[in-house]
Amino acid sequence: MSVDPERSPTSDPSRAERASAVEVRRSARRRRTVSAHREGDRTVVLIPARMSEAEERRWVGVMLDKLAAQESRRRPGDAELAERAERLSGQYLAGRARPASVRWVTNQNTRWGSCTPAEGSIRLSHRLQGMPEYVVDYVLLHELAHLLVPGHGPRFWRLLEPYPRTERARGYLEGVAAGRLPDPPRGPGD
Template identity: 70%
Template sequence: MTSPTPEVEVRRSARRRRTVSAYREGNRIVVLVPARLSKRDEERMVADMVRKVQAAATRGRSTDAELMQRAAQLSTRYLGGLAHPVSVRWVTNQRARWGSCTPANGTIRLSDRLQGMPDYVSDYVLLHELAHLLQPHHGKSFWALLEAYPQLERARGYLDGVAFGVGMPADQEDEAVDGLDESAADDPGEPGSLASSALDG
């Protein structure tokens, strides 16, 4: 039995010069291409990117239990085993952020759009949320917790590229990584709360 052909949406951007990227958004695969790309090159590159997203999704799709196990591994390796989430799960309703956590009850949620992206990217988002269990806000002490992760800048650059491709303002790209629940924050205006439409444009 063959898998159904996925719905593919191609988004052209005048701001994108040379790079092409793709990610899963619900049941669709979104491919971001430069506005000046020829139709012929677009067809070839879109087909290639769709294959890569599908292959990565098949290879990298994990269950909530596996995600919880990965969280424990990342906590041990990079946070000295100090972060102990109560639950870690995939969710389908986070369209404007990659992950979120509630430090008050130890829950972490990752957007299912990360499935199909490279492992180092989903690991970064998961590690980012684990760090929030130890330090709720984005201060120096928070970023110090992530310094040991060797793919930190590469993963942030990857997510920035996806955010840029869908039109997120540059000053909000980093904040899309997580959404700190306001009930757990000292200040509702603390970084981490992002307008729900920011990544949907």
């Protein structure tokens, strides 16, 4: 995300205090624009080298606001998630999977999603928010399939065959999970 400081509205400098990890990078080559992006759990703000400290504080606040607004547009709420589930069920499961509730949860740190078929409830981990849509769709479709088939047998996997990005989504999630694991212990010759 990039913004021209001369054309952007002013922002309250106190907004910068909300950021837990902000790195400001100054560039002599950067003349007019300010940009920001996320690198893991850190926000990087790129500014022209000539910018004063007061302008830097103001622009950090502006860019944090812009990133937060952009991310909130990308992260659907529970209502949008339920609509998405209905669409996926219709498209891939002939509308047979009808959850009673679909929602984001923050207490799932080892699973991407879970389903309670008896209640018809589906829960997706908040860790999926911000991931590519095809990944969220895969996890949601996976949980919808559990409303029809409880286990992970051949019948279950046949339900997911029509979704064209199953393998890609599974690979993405495996990569994310592997990136969060501690490094394996090193042997004497390593």
